[in-house]
Amino acid sequence: MLTDLYFDTLRKLIYENTGIVFDDRKKYFVENRVKEHMEELGISSLKEYIYRLKVDKNVLKEFISKITVNETYFYREYYHLKALSYLVQRENFGFPVKVLSIPCSTGEEPYSIAIVLNEVLENPLKFEVVGVDIDRNALKKAKEGVYGRRSVSKLPREYLERYFDRVGEDLWRIRDVVKRRVRFYEGNILDRVFMKGLGRFHYVFCKNLLIYFDDRARVQAVNNLYDIMVDGGYLFLGHAESVSRASSLFEPVKVQDTIVYKKVTEEEDEW
Ligand SMILES: C[S@@+](CC[C@H](N)C(=O)[O-])C[C@H]1O[C@@H](n2cnc3c(N)ncnc32)[C@H](O)[C@@H]1O
Known part of the structure; x- marks a missing residue:
């Protein structure tokens, strides 16, 4: 007891x-x-x-x-992937397009991002995806890239056939064409030094994590994300999450069917 x-x-x-x-x-x-x-x-x-x-x-x-709660699946909150694909075709950040998925859990989110980018950019060398999670067991699964029926149930059939090999009755393995574009690291979003070591990103997906934090940890996480994003980069949060209204770091913008947060540059901020 x-x-x-x-x-x-x-x-x-x-x-x-x-x-x-x-x-x-x-x-x-x-x-x-x-x-x-x-x-x-x-x-x-x-x-x-x-x-x-x-x-x-x-x-x-x-x-x-x-x-930790590792719940995730391919094409979760599809409207974010749709918004990403829209932005990638209009923004001019240069190549490779760099996307961070934190937390990435067992890998479904970063691989979904890689599939979308491969469809839009038509060249796997034009993008790089990084997945980060604090849970080393979840990351082990992510690196294996083998998924059951529940994980792939929301993925359009066409993509299941194009990007996966069936390796069992109810098991699919992600193909190398997108697998090679995703790197995984174990780390804590609140660890400032670790976060800075990841490099800079044009797009960051931070979904279904901040709901578990208190205000203090939420602010620290958002500050750490801000520091590793390029000016004008976009932050995607889960549907129940938002950057605090008082935050001057990000500006909410409507993209397609959803709200995403655009990084406000320091000069813009001063005005
Ligand atoms: C519900 S999953 C979200 C996965 C994915 N982003 C999604 O929306 O489907 C939450 C993940 O957050 C991870 N996590 C919890 N605390 C973390 C931290 N401080 N830094 C990085 N990852 C963390 C957990 O290990 C878990 O895999």
Whole structure:
């Protein structure tokens, strides 16, 4: 049984390492994950378990992997991909077009982006996609690039046939033509130094992550994204997320059927 004191210690540890906030209603969820992890490690005392989380980075990463929500699928929120394809044909950022998908979870989002760009630009060398996630187990799946029926159910059939090989009754493997254009890295959106090391991007997809953060972590994440985007670059957020109204870093613009956030350049900002 997880006491309130241990629950507080654990959620503080989670928050410090991910930005994710667990309120009291999530105690049962955390308790179940902790139990499962302790069994795997053969540890019976919570005190010892928390000590291990604090001193062993690998144990901590495994715990983080257990408490993250990895839900994702190909062509999720299609209107964003439609807006991306529209913008790529009109904006003149030069080539290769660089897109970041953070968090990328098991890879469906960055591969969807690569499929759309390959369709629009008709040359895989004209774009590069980077996928980042804090969960190393999700990234392992992303790098394998093999997906079940649920993951591909929203993908147009035509693209399933063009970009995948069927490798089992209900399994499809993404083809190299787009797979080679996507690189994956393990990292935390709140880690400023790590983020800066990723380079600069014209388009950033940051979807279905900020909902798990508090205001402080949200501001830090958006600031870090701002720093790695080119002037006039576009930020795509999940439908339940927005850049704070008070933010002067991004300007909301309507593109096709959705709102995206355009990076305001420092000079524009001063005016
Ligand atoms: C629900 S998935 C979103 C995947 C995809 N963007 C989508 O919308 O389908 C959320 C992901 O955020 C990742 N995550 C949680 N905290 C993170 C952090 N601080 N930095 C990077 N990734 C994080 C989790 O591991 C999880 O894979």
